[in-house]
Amino acid sequence: VSQGLFITGAGTEVGKTLIACALAHHLRRAERPVKVLKPIISGFDPDLAEESDTGLLLRAAGVKVTKAAIAEASPWRYADAISPNMAAARTGTSIDMDAVLEQCRAALSDDHFTLIEGVGGVMAPVTDEITVLDWMAALGLPAVLVGGSYLGAISHTLTAAAVLIERAVPIRAVVVSESLDPPVPLAQTATTIAGFLPHLPVIAVPRIAPIDRPWEAIDGLGELLEG
Numbered sequence: 001v002s003q004g005l006f007i008t009g010a011g012t013e014v015g016k017t018l019i020a021c022a023l024a025h026h027l028r029r030a031e032r033p034v035k036v037l038k039p040i041i042s043g044f045d046p047d048l049a050e051e052s053d054t055g056l057l058l059r060a061a062g063v064k065v066t067k068a069a070i071a072e073a074s075p076w077r078y079a080d081a082i083s084p085n086m087a088a089a090r091t092g093t094s095i096d097m098d099a100v101l102e103q104c105r106a107a108l109s110d111d112h113f114t115l116i117e118g119v120g121g122v123m124a125p126v127t128d129e130i131t132v133l134d135w136m137a138a139l140g141l142p143a144v145l146v147g148g149s150y151l152g153a154i155s156h157t158l159t160a161a162a163v164l165i166e167r168a169v170p171i172r173a174v175v176v177s178e179s180l181d182p183p184v185p186l187a188q189t190a191t192t193i194a195g196f197l198p199h200l201p202v203i204a205v206p207r208i209a210p211i212d213r214p215w216e217a218i219d220g221l222g223e224l225l226e227g
């Protein structure tokens with residue numbers, strides 16, 4: 001079977017890219033080949049490609065951030081930082097989910113580990129009819145659900161986990177990536193989430209210093225890459 005993970009989130013800006021980069025970095029350190037994809041990206045500015053999600057993912061995977069590499073990892077790129085269905089509509093197009101699935105499947109292989117970052121939260125609309133959840137259910141890859149530790153994050157994360165479970169998307173782990181100014185210590189948020197999801201690994205990732213390659217500072221995600 002192909003090895004891969006789909007990195008999804010309880011919402012936008014929770015740490016999906018950071019965690020996906022940390023996983024890519026971990027694979028490289030273990031000398032395991034890795035391929036990264038962020039098929040759909042909104043809010044993309046070609047002049048800031050290095051700092052885009054796609055650019056960060058490529059750098060973490062050890063790939064030079066060229067136009068060709070960006071186009072291959074992220075075929076669906078939109079300038080406006082809004083949901084993909086609306087971002088595509090503003091360009092007079094819509095996203096062909098079959099083509100997205102085809103790109104994902106083509107990237108899966110026994111020869112490397114494939115990391116796919118979704119877009120926005122679990123039910124961000126890709127088209128007017130299809131959400132990221134439908135995408136994940138069709139693909140069938142195990143998901144890593146990333147959430148934050150801001151006030152309200154517990155409900156967002158449990159809600160996201162509930163719909164994944166309902167749609168039979170396997171959850172490899174829940175990652176709680178510490179938010180800025182969390183209302184309680186990170187461990188308390190993670191423990192509370194774990195209490196409601198007794199059969200799932202819940203991994204707390206503390207706030208790390210915003211250095212150039214912050215993902216290199218994240219340890220303890222290796223278990224997500226086994227199984």
Ligand SMILES: Nc1ncnc2c1ncn2[C@@H]1O[C@H](COP(=O)(O)OP(=O)(O)OP(=O)(O)O)[C@@H](O)[C@H]1O
Binds near residue numbers: 016177207
């Ligand atoms: N544990 C953490 N420590 C430090 N910074 C973090 C942590 N988690 C997230 N961040 C920072 O928060 C911001 C948002 O994280 P990230 O870009 O990974 O979120 P995302 O879920 O991928 O967002 P999007 O929906 O835009 O793809 C980034 O600047 C990231 O570096």
Ligand SMILES: [Mg+2]
Binds near residue numbers: 016017018053117
């Ligand atoms: Mg991201």
